[in-house]
Every structure is written in structure tokens, then in C-alpha cells.
Amino acid sequence: MRAQTGLAGAVAAAGALGLALLPMAGMPAFYDSFLYLVFFWISLATSWAILSGFAGYFSFGHAAFFGAGMYTTANLAAKHDVPLLATIPLAGLVAAALGVGIGAVVFRLKRLRGELFALLTLAVTFIVATVILNTPIDGGSGVFLSNVPVPKIVASQSGSIYVLGFVLCAATMVIAWWVAHSRLGMGLAAIHDDEDVAETKGVPTFRYKLAALALSAGIAGAVGGVHAVYVGFLTVGDTFGIAVPLYVVLMSVLGGARHWLGPAIGAIAIGTSLYAFTGGDMAMIGRAIVAFVLIVAILVLPDGVVPAVQAWLKRRRGAISTAPVVVAAVPPVPRMAAPDENAPVALTIRDVAKSFGGLQALRGVTLDVRKGEILGLVGPNGSGKTTLINMITGHFPLTSGTIALGDAAIGALPAHRIARLGVARTYQIPRPFAHLSALDNVALSAVFGGAATSIAAARADAGCWLSFAGLGGKAAALPAELNLHERKFLEFARALAAKPKLLLLDEVLSGLNPSEIDRAIELIRGIRAEGTTIVFVEHLMRAVVELSDRVAVLNEGTLLALGAPREIMRDPRVVSVYLGKDHAA
């Protein structure tokens, strides 16, 4: 495997060197220009995918960044005599700054739907174009770069532009590969699948989206800088037209936008076929044929070429075993005595209230959870149990009140910071990241919530947690290939991988059969034996009584009762809430 990767790397390096030296071979300028355009589209499509493919925020605004870069280089080089090579990083910086400016506003919005982001970026493009057109940046007459000296990297001018384009393209591919294999890429993939869960698992979603947009825009800007010299004459109409945003989307989607290599494959396919038909009616027919191929490709391979090939390879290597997993028995753990009243407090909840518009979900709940305690949280439907969990994890901002973890106030912190302080949760309906394997679902928690130093270490950890949860044989499976009970245990595993101080379990037992419930109860005891404090929401009274040290009863957003499980179950107020007043006698 390692030798294979090494070989692939060596071939890629040799190929890259060969391509870089190609202009020396003295080909006709036509080929320089053709290959330059292929590199150009590879870089642009790949840069687009860093935000839009990896994180799923579809942008139609790539022309804004690309155009900002083009005009930066054109103005600096043609009007202010800045050396061309110096303007290219500046072009990237200007575009990245534009991207960060837009992102800083847009990504703060809650419930920003994908298609609204797409149109917002399109609108920004039109505005940038109008401003450039009406100010001296362009002035309406276009900018000529014919007097800009191109540094002589190789003998011919077209060869030098080719080399610039190639270097940028190679750099872009390296960046894309690096992002895809880094924490950033892992976080972006999680954002793509479920942004709320990603944040709760410790992914700093806002910063990551901003970083991805800055990278994406910066590369597009630098590419624009080189392209300005290639075209030699800029007009607002050509620069900010519909071609760039649409072609980058099409290329990426065709190749597979979520994979670092996908956009490049799509760019090569569409870029070369666009070039194959040039001139007059042929160009028109060619465009139509490309469009037709695109339609067929999207209908038949909605995820793109690269993922389709990967899936095919996976199938060829043999289907994942569908045999039921042998569930490893958890060794019985001695019952730990409940921490006494002098145990230090792990979680302090003071007067916490939450209203959604006119609906008061929580009306001032005060509750202390002791270190090492298992606290059962019960109450009728709509009593505010899950809301309370959502407040502790920072999913919703507090309307009033305070929450502290140990001594640290967490009520005002964003969810990913709370996760890093050691709070993990499971979801009532499992919400795994659909495009990450079971192993990576768990590893993500270890990377962002826990203390894992590298992705490799996190994957090793994740393997242990999967075995602990009885999913050892399913590491490579995608969540869709797991059944409900396996997904529930996957939820467990990824909460545990964060090595939480405080674990919040939201109805983990519902939907499990009696033997699975026994297993889960043993698991929860095992977790507590490791020193974790647990708050669990549950309707199944057998489990509540068996597991809890204390039980808290919520009703209509207030704390109705708190105490030892058997006392609570006999409390007439609690009985009346559950069964109606007639039974409370």
C-alpha cells in the first residue's frame, strides 16, 4: 500500500516535471495556449470546490473573486508599472479579502439555505461588476495589458504564461489535496453533511467556512491575475459574465465536487471538449454537445465521475460483509456508589429560560449535577428535556440564566467551544455524517472534541471506540449501510470518542429490543466507571430506575421534582403529570 502510494507520487512528480518543461520542447504556440487553458480551468474549478464542493456552500460568485484578481493585476501592472509577478499574489490577496468580507457577513446568518447563498454570491458578482465598470478601475472602456512585460521564464511569451498557469495549477492541486486530508477538510465534509452536528462535535464551523472561502477566493484571484495577461484586454462583460461561475460548477459537479481530484477531471473533460470545437457554427454545435453530455452525466452520475469510479472499485474489491456483527459482550462493571452530596459539582444550571417566539420551552430551571453522577431527566413530551440538552451544548442561545461546567461559564459560548471543554451528546434520532465512514464519523469527534493530535491517531482511537460499541466490523461502512440499532451505537461511539467530562444522552434506548437495552445499560455504567458525568433523557422507566443516581422531572419547562429514583416515582405530583390526577391518590 505504502509502496503503491510512493509509486503514484513519483509518477505524479515526474509527470508534473515533464509538463513544466514542455514549453522548452518548442511546440507551436497553439499547444501552449491550449494546455494553459486546461490548467486555467483545473485551477478555477478546484478552487471553487474547496468551499462549494467540500463544505457544500454552492457559490455562483466565483467570477467576482476571479474578476477581482484580474482587475488587480491589470491595474497594478498596466497603470502603475508593478512587476507582473508581484501583482499575482496581490491579486490573490485582494480576492481573498473580498471573500472574507462577504463570508464574515453571510456566514453569521442562521438558517442560510444553500440556494440563497448561491444567489447571494451571484448578486455580489453583479454588484462588483457594476462598481468596477463605473469607477476608474475599468471606466467602461476596458483595460489593455499589451504593454505589460511578461517575465521571460522560457523563450516565448506564450510559453512563459503556460509556465505561470502550470505552477498555479500544481499549487492549487497540492492545496486541495492538503485540505482534503487535513482537519480542515474533515470539518468541511462534516459541515456539508450536517452543520449543526458538526458544530456540536467541536468543529469551529464559522472559522472553517471562512477559511475555505478565503482559500477558494484567493486561488481564484491569483488565477485571474495570470489570466489577465493571457487575454491581454479586459472588459467587465467578459470577466464577470456567466461563463466562469457556470463552467466551474459544471466541471466540479461532473468530476465529483466533494473529492479533491474530481473538479480537475471535470475541467479536463469539459475544457478540452470546449477547445475541440472552435470557430463559427462548429463552436455552437460543440457547446450544445458539451451541454448534452453534461445533462446525461448529471442524470446518470449525480455524484460525479470520481465518486462513481470509487464506488465501482469498492464494489469490485468485494461487498462489505452484510452478516450480522457479533456484538462483543461488555464485561459487567461493578455498580459505583452514587457520589455523595459533598462531591464537586460538574454542571451548574441556574434559572435557565428559553423561549421560541411566544412559546416558553423552559421557564427557569435550576439544577446541579455532581461529578461522576448519572442523572436521569424525565418528563412528558414537550416538557423541555431536549431543549435543556440543546441549551447545555450551546445549540440554542440562552434567553436568560447561566450554565457552568465546573467553574467555567459556558452559557454564552459557541457550541464548538463547549464541545472542546468536554461536553458530548447523542441525538435521539441518530444524525451521523452521511458521507463519512463509521470510522471517520467517530474519528471526527476525537479530532475536534477530544485531544487527538493527528487524524491518524484519531482513527486509531476511533477503531477502539467502535469495537467498544460493538461496531468493530463496520468501520468502513457508510451510515446508510447501518441499521437503526447500529446507528444508535455509532452515536454512542462518537460521543465517547470525544472523551467527554459530561455526556448527554437523548433517548438512546428508544427503539432497542430488551437485550440491546441491557447491553446499553452496561455500556452507560462502563462509561461512568471511567469518571464521566452523565445526564440522560429517557422514557423507559426500567432504565431510569436501574441507572440513575438521581432523577430530575421536568414539566412544562420547570423542574417539578428532583431526588432518588424510587422516591421520585412515588411522588404524587410526578404520578399525576404522567398518568393524570385520578391516579395520583
Next chain:
Amino acid sequence: MPSAVVIGQALVSGLLAGGLYGLLALGLSLSWGLLRLVNLGYFAITFLGAYLVYQLHESYGIAPWWAAMLVVPLFFCLGVAQHWVFLRFRVSELASLLVTFGLSVIVESGIQLVWTADYRRLETHYASASFKIGPLYVPVLDLAACLAAAALAWATWAWLRWTYVGKALRASAEDPDIAAAYGVDHKRLSYLLSGICAGYAGVAGAFIALISTLAPSQIWAWLGVVFAVVIIGRVGNPVGALVAGLLIGASESIAMAFLSPAWAPVVSFSALIVLLLWQPDWL
């Protein structure tokens, strides 16, 4: 500072232009809101309609409104056929955007092959007819387009609001599974709606043939502003689309009266951005 008459005239022409925006936005808004399909191809189909109306007039002397009578049923069938493909391949909202972009390029290429890239204009004796209200000129064709937009928007709204089919369509858009459980045949309704949307494109095409100059590249010229209108008017709301169209049209032409015409796009897109950032509840 322009005079009151200039501003008044700008307002009149802006509102009338806005009517055309509304007309274009109508079909797009309905298919996006009720079928969850973003139909970029709508613009190409509209222009195809415009060229057909133009050609029927040039070759056979058929009056534009009779031509529209032929084009609209034809487009209804096209819309149904397109929807068959979407259903057959279970096209998602995003994929629909890409597929219909592909369709637009094919239609654009076809138009360019048949009619070339040159500008075409449907010449009639009433093309520049107008009447005067006080000091203000009202072009007849623009007014007709605006009234047609208002009539269609209102009729569609009433149809969605009060008929069984309309209610079923709205229910399906909200939750197709639940609607199906109550006996709504979403497939048949969605065929009907896509046919209607394409028919609207035919109507809009006829008015574009009458009012504006035709060129294949013009297909993309309306895209930005009409999408802004669709969103500001709230996706899936026919009357909203019309009102937003009028607002954008009027504000654009007022801006043009004060600034240079080149600044006009800033108006609609700034409005769009402000609304998206503000996110009022009705959006």
C-alpha cells in the same frame, strides 16, 4: 436633480418594465416554490417562444397574439416532457439547476444556428404606439405586458388559493409524503404545473418579441434581475413575484433617472442582498 416630469416618466416606464419582470418571474417562482425545481432553462424557452412568434409573423404574417395561441400549447407539452425527465431521474433541486443550464445552452445554440447571432426585431405598425396621461407617455405594448402579468399572477394566485388542485399542489410542496397519504397524486399535479409554467414562458416570450430586440445572448441578460424578483417576491408566490417585479422595475428606473443607467443593476441586487441578510419572516 431631474424634474418632476422626468421622475414621473421614469416611474411609469419602470413600473411597466417591472411588469415584464413579474411575468418572467412567474413561471420560475412557481416551479421553484411548488416543484422544488430551479428552472434556469426558463429564460432560454422564453426566448425560443419569442423567436417563434417573430418567425411566424415574418414568414406567414401571423399576428403575435395568434402566434402565442400556437406557442403556448406547444410549450405546455414541452414542459410536461421536461418534467417527465426530471421525475424519471429523480432530479434534485441542485441538479435541476445544472440540467436546465445544459438545456439553456442547447436551446441557445439552436437559436443561434437558426436565427444567427444578429439582432432581430418584430416590426409592426403598433410597435411604438403610446398614449398620453397628462405629461406622461404610456407605451401601449408595455402596458399590455404589465396587465397580462397582473392578470396571470392574480389568476394563478386564485387558482392556488381556492381550487382543490391548487390546495393539493401547495400541500405537496409542503410535504409530498403527507399529501400523498391524503390522496394527492403529486405526479399528475406536477406534470400539470410544469406544463403551465412552460406555457407562461410562451406568453412572456410573445411579449418579449413585441417589446424587445432579440439576440441569443439576451437569454442571459434577464437572469440576475429575474432571480432577484423571484426571491424578493417569495419563492412560489405569484402575486409576490409581480409586486417585487414592479418594485424592482420602478426602483431601477428611478435610480437611472438620478444616476447613470450603468448603475441600474446595483439597485436590484442591493435590494436582494439587504433582504437576504435581513431575512424578514415573510421571505
